[in-house]
Amino acid sequence: MDAASRVGFVAKAPRPRDPSSRSLRPPRPRGGAPRARITRRRYVRHRGRPPRAVQTSRGVVVETILVVEDDPAISLGLQKNLRYEGFEVLSATRGDEGLQTALEKQPDLIVLDVMLPNLSGFEVCKTLKRNEVDIPIIILSAKDQEIDKIMGLDLGADDYLTKPFSVRELIARINAVLRRKKRYEKELETFSFGDVEIDFTARTIARNGTTLELSPREFDxxxxxxRHPNEVIDRRQILNKVWGYDYYGTARTIDNFVTKLRQKLEPDVRKPAHFVTVRGVGYKFVP
Known part of the structure; x- marks a missing residue:
């Protein structure tokens, strides 16, 4: 008689479970369950849903979520569940690392913890919004006081979820935020001003019915x-948003590209009506 039988129980391997059916908590050790016990049904479910491919002005892309969380168990659990739902997932464990990743990779949404090393989640959120980085943010925090929620939302977060939380609820909130974002982007699928018509989905431009050739950078x-009509925009802001934060160009770069747009889209290049220079600052687009 073995030891297990003498004490009156038989050890069993843990039963497989759908990762999205429970609240997020550190995973239990598997206890070395034999590989043969993983059934075909479990294998099929574990593969997850198809990639979340969407049509954008950049073509067909997979929706990307950036998870900024310093707790390894929570971070890994989130990444696993989000990939199961078909998202591409990026991750960071420090505030400064998350900020840099957001600026460089431009994900579709950020899941952001508040208590982070080096830079708090509130500071990350504030920095992104101050630089007009239009990425939806869902804050995760153990701080459940009303003042903390108000602070996060006032800083620009799109939603606020307190810990502990349900993975299913988080995914539902992510889907809701992304739906709102898509509705806004759909409004800008086409745009016209003067005799110019723009199709953002096809990335095409026509003037008086004649298709114009614009370089990818000119189109961007x-x-x-x-997207910023009648706003005075300085040259550094244009460089950061269109060329990227890691681009070290000069104001002359912007001037050259604006000149090209004027040549192709203005009725009178010598008296621009749409791409107006604001002396000492930058430019203003007047539809």
């Missing part, structure tokens, strides 16, 4: 102007 610059 035009799209940025269209």
């Amino acid at each position: 610059l035009l799209a940025f102007f269209v």
Whole structure:
């Protein structure tokens, strides 16, 4: 008789469970369950859902979520569940690392913890919004006081979820925020000003019915102007948003590209009506 039988019980391998069906907590040790016990049904479910491919002005892309969380168990659990739902997932464990990743990779949404090393989640949120980085943010925090929730939302977060939390609820909130974002982007699928018509989905431009050839960078610059009508925008802000935060160009770069847009889109290049220079600052787009 073995030891297990003498004390009156038989050890069993843990039963497989759907990762999205429970609240997020550190995973239990598997106890070395034999590989043969993993059934075909479990294998099929573990593969998860198809990738969340969406049509954008950049073509068909997979929606990307950035998880900024310093707790390894929570971070790994989130990444596993988000991949199961079909998202591409990026991760960071420090505030400064999360900020840099957000600026460089431009994910579709950020899941952001508050208590982070080097830079708090509130500071990350404030920095992104101050630089007009238009990425939806869902804050995760053990701080459940009303003042903390108000602070996070006032700093620009789109939602606030307190710990402990349900993974299913978080994913539902992520989907809701992304739906709102898509509705906003859909409003900008097409745009026209003067005799110019823009199709952002196809990345095409026509003037008086004639298709124009714009370089990818010219199109991105035009799209940025269209999304900020009648706003005075300084050159450094344009460089950061269109060329990226790691680009060390000069104001002359912007001037050259604006000149190209004027040549192709203005009725009178010598008297621009749409791409207006604001002396000493930058430019203003007037539809």
